[in-house]
Amino acid sequence: MLSEAKFAETRQCGDCPIRHRAVCARCDSDELVQLDKIKFYRNYEAGQMIAWAGDQMDFVASVVTGIATLTQVMEDGRTQMVGLLLPSDFVGRPGRETATYNVVATSDMTLCCFRKKPFEQLMSSTPHIAQRLLEMTLDELDAAREWMLVLGRKTAREKIASLLCIIARRNAALQMLATEGEITFDLPLTREAMADYLGLTLETVSRQVSALKRDGVIRLEGKRHIIVPDFDRLMQEAGDDGDGGFLN
Amino acid sequence: MLSEAKFAETRQCGDCPIRHRAVCARCDSDELVQLDKIKFYRNYEAGQMIAWAGDQMDFVASVVTGIATLTQVMEDGRTQMVGLLLPSDFVGRPGRETATYNVVATSDMTLCCFRKKPFEQLMSSTPHIAQRLLEMTLDELDAAREWMLVLGRKTAREKIASLLCIIARRNAALQMLATEGEITFDLPLTREAMADYLGLTLETVSRQVSALKRDGVIRLEGKRHIIVPDFDRLMQEAGDDGDGGFLN
DNA sequence: CGTTATTTTGACGGAATTCAACCATCGTGG
DNA sequence: CCACGATGGTTGAATTCCGTCAAAATAACG
CATH class of the missing domain: 1.10.10.10 (Winged helix-like DNA-binding domain superfamily/Winged helix DNA-binding domain)
Structure with missing residues (x-):
């Protein structure tokens, strides 16, 4: 846990294991410098809550290591997982203030976080990020629809x-x-x-x-x-x- | 049906009923001119197939009027609807050659179609389109996840x-x-x-x-x-x- | 080693499917 | 005009798959 944290603090984008798949995948070195300025790492332990549905979310993030789940819960406790977040997956939604789902760390995790406001500004100035995010979101939508077949039929x-x-x-x-x-x-x-x-x-x-x-x-x-x-x-x-x- | 077709042919973007919600919602008048050059209307009758899963799709489109469904079908015939397309919704996926799902017109419909290649070029040159598409895709993803709770629990x-x-x-x-x-x-x-x-x-x-x-x-x-x-x-x-x- | 979390297994009941018959509406052609 | 099929919808009875409740087994943990 300690070595993990130290590891995270000293991490450079160049040797990041999710560099080629994450939201930053299309960025050139100039853009990475910009991202570097607003990024920070955060570690979570297995079982920890990353966000509660309805809570303020002041950052978005990429999963660097570990696994998290997105869940919806009904008043009577019935629970449905609606997403599985693996390394390189994106957490949070630009343009939205609050979390829509519960986000729970299933294993020990490291997130590469960006404060939301600066990230949104960066998104509008560097199209590469928005492009990649669109691609990833379309993939997630396909996965969600595939899952609807599993759940329904x-x-x-x-x-x-x-x-x-x-x-x-x-x-x-x-x-x-x-x-x-x-x-x-x-x-x-x-x-x-x-x-x-x-x-x-x-x-x-x-x-x-x-x-x-x-x-x-x-x-x-x-x-x-x-x-x-x-x-x-x-x-x-x-x-x-x-x-x-x-x-x- | 005939008046519908004529209506579609003479349609200008300015008085389009989905102008403020569709993928073109953020476009300024210059960008609309660009879109106008590559757009064409297509009409479908209730029950008609718009695309088969796996088929080549050489266009993307906005639903102008009418309703369509996205469905997945298993070999043994079990069918799951994975999307309901209403006016202003977007059909097709930029960057993909073939349709992923069956698309069926549930009512008589009019689509505002764009040939895929020119549309993709336009997307990379005018960020307003990609921005809006990202927004719409994120909304659809939320809707799909909401639906997963319905199906699962x-x-x-x-x-x-x-x-x-x-x-x-x-x-x-x-x-x-x-x-x-x-x-x-x-x-x-x-x-x-x-x-x-x-x-x-x-x-x-x-x-x-x-x-x-x-x-x-x-x-x-x-x-x-x-x-x-x-x-x-x-x-x-x-x-x-x-x-x-x-x-x- | 005791305590707690996780998993397995069993017995039973119930919600939804399956199979089947029947009804309503509508357009077609004799 | 009405018989007719076709399409979409309703209803009933039997079945089945999965959920619920309960208890025991196994693994994880301080």
Whole structure:
């Protein structure tokens, strides 16, 4: 935690791990200098609240390391996750004062933050940032719509398989691995978080994970480490036969 | 239909009904001249396919009049609507060759189309268009996430009430009416389309509409005309007590 | 090692789907 | 004019998948 903080403070844009994917990806060196002036790093511990829905948000940020979730909660406590923020993803919305959703750090995290006002000014003066943000927002919209199909039309088993597919894909993309043959990854979510993502109860999640294991679609090492012997089989279980189509 | 087409051909940007909300909303008169050069109107009849998922899309467009839907379809036919396109909404994605979803005209429609290549060039030269598109995309993303809560966590009755709320709100916004006291509007969707939007079967939709009628939450005139005596009551039924929070 | 969080598993009930029949409306052509 | 199919909608009965409630097992933690 301490080394993480020190690491963050001494970080330069040049060697930033998300440099090529984040909102700053299109910036040239001049623009990076501008960004550098208004950026600051912030660290969060696993379980910490980053923002409450309705709260004032005076900054926007890029996820540098770690995982966060966006959730909506109804008065009676029913919870739906509406976004999973991974490294390079953007947090917050320019042009809006308050947070729309709860943002929770699922793991220890580092954010690269920008005070909102200066960032908005920078956005209007350097089109590269707005361009990249538009691109990222369009991708997120596609992902959200893909997720609407999962929530609205898939069975519990298909939902679990879909989630595993997505995490596997993102993991592979991050590590430049192929999604063929045997694949291995860690689940960054508890059963409850999976349930909130999938619109299920945690009991149903547990049962369906067990069922996929029983049927040889996946193997488990501990509760969180997943081994997928045949990725095509998993995709079939997810109902995304053929082309599939999940983004990043 | 004929008068509609003629109407479309003679249309000038100045008196366009969606001028202040569409992707061109921020444009000054010079920029409108540029847009004018590459725009053309296209009419569709109710039920017509505007684009098939996977097909080449050589234009983007704004909805001028009418309603269209975005849908995803699984191999076995399960269908989920992922977007409802109303006047001023944007169709298509700059920087992408093919359509991601099926786009279907639900009513007779007029689109204001732009060939994609010139539009993309215009986007990079006139930041006002990209700015507005970013804003609209962020709004759509919020709407999609709101919908994820509906799909994932609400009961059938709440889903129906939520849909009615949204349509009522959009209708009120379009006609500059208040959402208080008695509200009246037409359902632009069949029971099946509602089911595809809500992740239900059409039978369940029918039953829950009847139940809301039986309980006095709504009244019906014919199958499609809805009367809401008390909008707050409807919102309560939707589970959006208090602040609510649906965007339009 | 005890305490707490997380997960698994079982039994049961209920909300929504499935399958099926029936009704209303509308345009068409005999 | 009315029989007719076609389309969209309603309603009923049986089934099923998932949620709820409960308890036990496992892992995490000070």
